[in-house]
Amino acid sequence: MVKQQIRKNSEQIFEQARELMVGGVNSPVRCFKGVGGNPLVMKSANRTQLVDQDNNEYTDYCLSWGASILGHAHRNVTLAAKKTVERGVSFGATTRHEVKIAQLIVDKVPSIERIRFVNSGTEATMSALRLARGFTKRPMVIKFDGCYHGHVDDLLTQAGSGVAALQQSSSDGIPQEHVKNTLSLPYNDIQTLEQTIAQHKDNIAAVIIEPVAGNMGVIPATSEFLTALRKLTHDHGIVLIFDEIMTGFRPSFGGVQADYGIIPDMTCLGKIIGGGFPIGAYGGRADIMACLAPMGGVYQAGTFSGNPVVMASGYAALRALNDDMYTKLNTRCDAFIDDINGFFDSNGIDAHMSHYFSMMSLRFRREPVRNYADAQDAQGHEQYARLFHHLLDNGIYFPPADLEAFFVSTLHTRKHLRQLSHALKTFFKSGGSQSINSKERTQS
Secondary structure, eight states, rough: OOOTTTHHHHHHHHHHHHHHSSSSSSGGGGOOTTTTOOOOOOOEEEEEEETTOOEEEEEESHHHHTTTOOOOOOOOHHHHHHHHHOOSOOSSOOHHHHHHHHHHHHHHOTOOOEEEEESSSHHHHHHHHHHHHHHOOOOOOEEEOOOOOOSOGGGGBOOOOOOBBOOOOOOOOOOHHHHEEEEOOOTTHHHHHHHHHHHHHTTTTEEEEEEOOSSSEEEEHHHHHHHHOOOHHHHHOOEEEEEOOOTTTTTTHHHHHHHHHHOOEEEEEEGGGGGEEEEEEEOOOOOHHBTTTTSSBBBOOOOOTTTHHHHHHHHHHHOOOHHHHHHHHHHHHHHHHHHHHHHHHHHOSSEEEEEETTHHHHHESOOHHHHHHHHTTTOTTTTHHHHHHHHHHTTEEESSSSTOOOEEEEOOHHHHHHHHHHHHHHHHTTTTTTOTTTTTTTOO
């Protein structure tokens, strides 16, 4: 049990942060707005554990939002980073590290014949859309409600409400011109997809999708939906882009596309491939990628793209993964899911745990969740806030937002998962009615 009152240093440092940084954070979800209270300020991490500025330890299920599949401070990754730093941190020129990790990814991800490294997932999706438009000479893009592809102007749209409804931006500061060619459709809805493509087929450059959504909780696309999507895009010369920034190298080497046997034209990657360092990548068919500068007319560049420290660390991380490791991780996660969902069923609790291998999310209803509307209906709101702080007080760090996924690393043991299961069961057995200390839970 982590005592709430021993968080003084975190509180003081966060107060300083609020005077200097917008909201005290550099990414909005970190501010605890969805769960109340002030964020913890972290000092270090090792294996499965986070340590805050008051030396409280937490078993981490956020894992840098899924990037740290090997846990924190993996020996191979840290050694690769140290050795590379000693030789220079940035050259603005090609290095052997880029070639090695590029070869590994091309070998493992079915859709990628050529690849371009960038510095974030947002940069990857933004660049992939530009390339698809340059390749097809068409303006329009289809995305799906609840799928998040980074803070790209063209993709920050509100949830759609029907066939081919042109969207309004879901962020201030984005002119209508940036989203007038973006259509946002319901996830897992074949009929709406077919009708929309039939109406706009000659103007659609690309369809971008998370084949397993992770930003409205975990929602796998159905095989039927992805099969229909692949056929429709192929038949009409539309570039199909899988956003596997979250799922790439998470369930297996080849990601969702290898699991489903459905191969897109392009794939966006990030998170795991950087070994914990900032990274993004996009790749795909050689003929599409040939339209990218310096070979073609679609321009994209970056001073720090292919940074040697990141490339060496990412390569070390991917090399540390193997089939046996994936099998053991996924087996542990399946057992945890069976245990906790069995508990919910046997106790008549309106909740279930959705998952895709080691990606998971808690739903506050029994019915399956197939799309963004379902995900919103299955939010816990105040109940999730109580659960978050219950877990925190029991030394477990969960995502501080209801619709975010949580993750399990290769270093989380059965014992870790039993402890998580026990903490969840304790919360729900009590009815989730623990009171919230107003001082601790004040919105940030």
